[in-house]
Structure formats: C-alpha cells, structure tokens
Amino acid sequence: MSDEVKRGLEGVVVFESRLSYIDGDAGELGYRGYAIEDFAREASYEEVLSLLWNGEWPTRAEHDEFAARLAAERDLDPAVYDLIEALAAQDENPMAALRTVVSALSASDPDADADPADRETNLAKGCRITAKFPTALAAFARLRNGFDPVEPREDLGHAANFLYMLNGEEPDEVAAETFDTALVLHADHGLNASTFAAMVTTSTMSDLHSGVTSAIGTLAGSLHGGANQNVMRMLKEIDESDADPGDWIESAVEEGRRIPGFGHRVYNVRDPRAGILETYSERLGEESGDPRWYDYSVAIEEYMTEEKGLAPNVDFYSASMYYQMGIPMDLYTPIFALSRVGGWIAHMLEQYEDNRLIRPRAHYVGDRGREFVPLDER
Numbered sequence: 001m002s003d004e005v006k007r008g009l010e011g012v013v014v015f016e017s018r019l020s021y022i023d024g025d026a027g028e029l030g031y032r033g034y035a036i037e038d039f040a041r042e043a044s045y046e047e048v049l050s051l052l053w054n055g056e057w058p059t060r061a062e063h064d065e066f067a068a069r070l071a072a073e074r075d076l077d078p079a080v081y082d083l084i085e086a087l088a089a090q091d092e093n094p095m096a097a098l099r100t101v102v103s104a105l106s107a108s109d110p111d112a113d114a115d116p117a118d119r120e121t122n123l124a125k126g127c128r129i130t131a132k133f134p135t136a137l138a139a140f141a142r143l144r145n146g147f148d149p150v151e152p153r154e155d156l157g158h159a160a161n162f163l164y165m166l167n168g169e170e171p172d173e174v175a176a177e178t179f180d181t182a183l184v185l186h187a188d189h190g191l192n193a194s195t196f197a198a199m200v201t202t203s204t205m206s207d208l209h210s211g212v213t214s215a216i217g218t219l220a221g222s223l224h225g226g227a228n229q230n231v232m233r234m235l236k237e238i239d240e241s242d243a244d245p246g247d248w249i250e251s252a253v254e255e256g257r258r259i260p261g262f263g264h265r266v267y268n269v270r271d272p273r274a275g276i277l278e279t280y281s282e283r284l285g286e287e288s289g290d291p292r293w294y295d296y297s298v299a300i301e302e303y304m305t306e307e308k309g310l311a312p313n314v315d316f317y318s319a320s321m322y323y324q325m326g327i328p329m330d331l332y333t334p335i336f337a338l339s340r341v342g343g344w345i346a347h348m349l350e351q352y353e354d355n356r357l358i359r360p361r362a363h364y365v366g367d368r369g370r371e372f373v374p375l376d377e378r
C-alpha cells in the first residue's frame, strides 16, 4: 500500500460515471454525452433532470408528466414553514438555512424509512427534495425581509415559479428563460467537492436527504459554490473604489488576494459555462443601459487571463448576471444549490447501483509509543 499523499485528491479517479463529461484542456462539458452548448439555451431544467436521472431526454409526454409531478411536490409542510420563519427571524445565513431545512424535510417525507438504495423510492424522494428547495429558499428570502411567503404555482415551470415566489410577481419570459439556462448550466459537474461529499455520505448506505445535506454544507465554501457571491462583492468593491478595474485587480493580485471566479481544479482553460453565462450578463447590461458590471468583469478577465494565466469558472459571470436580475447577493450560492441538487441526486442514484464504502487513508506523521500520564499526575 503506497503512502504517497495526493493532496486534495487531485487527479485521483474513484468512480466510473455516465453523467457529465469534462475535458479540462479543451474546455468541454457534456451531460450524458450531449455538449452543453447544444442544449443549454433550449432545454429546460426539468428536461435536464430527466436526462440526468433517467439517461435520456424525455419525450413530450414524459416531460409533461414529470414536470407536473415536480410541480405538484412544491408545497411545504406547515412545520417546515415554521422552521423557515424561525431561521429568517434569526437572519440565518441562507446556505445554512437551506441545509437545515433539507435535513428537516426528511421528517415529513413519506419514504423516510424506506430502503436507502431503492431506485424508485429515491426518484420520488429526489423529486420532492428538488421541488421543495425553491419554495423553501423563496419563503426564507421573503420572511427575512418581513414579507409573507408566496404559495407556489403549479402552472409555472421550475425556474419561473422560483422567481415568482421570490418576487411575488410572475417573471417575464426573458427573465424566466435566463434563469432556467443558469439552472441548466449548474446542474452537474462530475465529482466536484459537493457531489463527492454527497457520495461519501451515500457510500455508507445513508439516505438521500443526508447526502443532500452534506452536499449543501460543502457547496457553501468560498472555494466552491460560495465564490459566486464573492465575485459580486468584488465587483461592488471595485465600483465603490472608483479605481480603474484593471488597476484594481492588479493591486488585489499583488496583495496576494485569491480572486473569486478564477481558477479550477479540472479546467486549464475557460470554463465553457462561463462563455454562455457571459452572453446573458452582457445582454442584461445592454438592455438596462448600465453595462458597468459586465464591463468590470471583462476587464478583470483580461488581466487574470493575460497576467496570471487563470481563466474564469462558472461562478464568474453568473454573479453579474444574477445581480442584474435583481437577485440578492447572498442567494447566489443557494441558487447554485437549487440547480446542483439535480446532479447530486443523479450521482447518488448512480452510486447506489454499484456502491462501495469510500474510506481513504491518511499518512500518519505524528508521534508513536508515547507514555500516558493520568490527569492528576500531569
């Protein structure tokens, strides 16, 4: 057994998967063999869920049936609303609130005690978790601002319904489609840290709610999903400084700051999702007549790419896009979770089919053979 330490498990291959294909040198990403550029603008999040969970794009009839099933699961138990109200009253961090709520959802799940590996039960549970996420997050966001939650509407798609519940008014078609594309692009990405956390949990034959709870906690950090809100905080900092964005970023890098939205463990080139999100950020700036946030982003990218050899990841342009859609900054990471929950569940479903406990080793470098001295003799 080798004691070579692979820090951060870099380059270690631990599973076979049929879910997402990533070529980090070519900047390519596909779900189940379909390149994201070919479907991201056209396929809905519901279609992508079907593709990830079942392996094929749904037919129209399958899609309508699945979308209706998902929409019918959006309601929350009154006890869950009470919990959300208590978390909002404490002004809890939204990712912590979402993590707590998902854990609590298992209490009212009809299949909570079922065999954790049963595929049909997990598809039903997965549907419920995915459907209830947006309702919980929108209710939390409204309650903390002193507004009543807005009941979900079954006649709206997943993306449009979230914006409706968040803002209390139905989004226009462009906003709904833009948000839907963001959900599609964030849905899966191989063995990223949060997916891996879910899979470590699953590997003990624990259940879906536990896996999703582990994953949310892992997505929250600033090196992973938490970077999107930090990108926007950086853009605001630049705006408030009145400095030229190129000069600002140069000083920040010289000070040794880690620039959110840049660098990636797998991509050595531009993340293909960034290119698509960039087009939305640019368009929103043009439409509002205030291209500032997009322009700052472009200036930062130019500097980071040319001077540091670091390219933007998915979190970079999603930030200015969400900001221009009027979404509060601290909801960007929970919104990432609203989408990625589909990928987490897909990987857990795949893993239950052929599970083995995940249990790596540490190379022990501490002392051995030390003599124990009882408490009162120390």
Ligand SMILES: CC(=O)SCCNC(=O)CCNC(=O)[C@H](O)C(C)(C)COP(=O)(O)OP(=O)(O)OC[C@H]1O[C@@H](n2cnc3c(N)ncnc32)[C@H](O)[C@@H]1OP(=O)(O)O
Pocket (backbone or CB within 6 Å): 008, 192, 222, 223, 224, 225, 227, 257, 258, 259, 260, 261, 262, 263, 264, 265, 266, 310, 313, 314, 315
């Ligand atoms: C959805 C997602 O999770 S996408 C990633 C979101 N996270 C971010 O955007 C946070 C900023 N980026 C980063 O911190 C990193 O690029 C990560 C965590 C994404 C990838 O990290 P790793 O593969 O472990 O690379 P690591 O952290 O070892 O960095 C390698 C080198 O590049 C530098 N580097 C990497 N990213 C950045 C960055 N964003 N800003 C400045 N320097 C960076 C590191 O300082 C390091 O330099 P060194 O070798 O001189 O010390």
Ligand SMILES: O=C([O-])CC(=O)C(=O)O
Pocket (backbone or CB within 6 Å): 188, 189, 190, 191, 192, 193, 265, 266, 313, 314
């Ligand atoms: O794959 C990763 O390490 C991070 C990432 O881009 C994602 O989770 O979407």
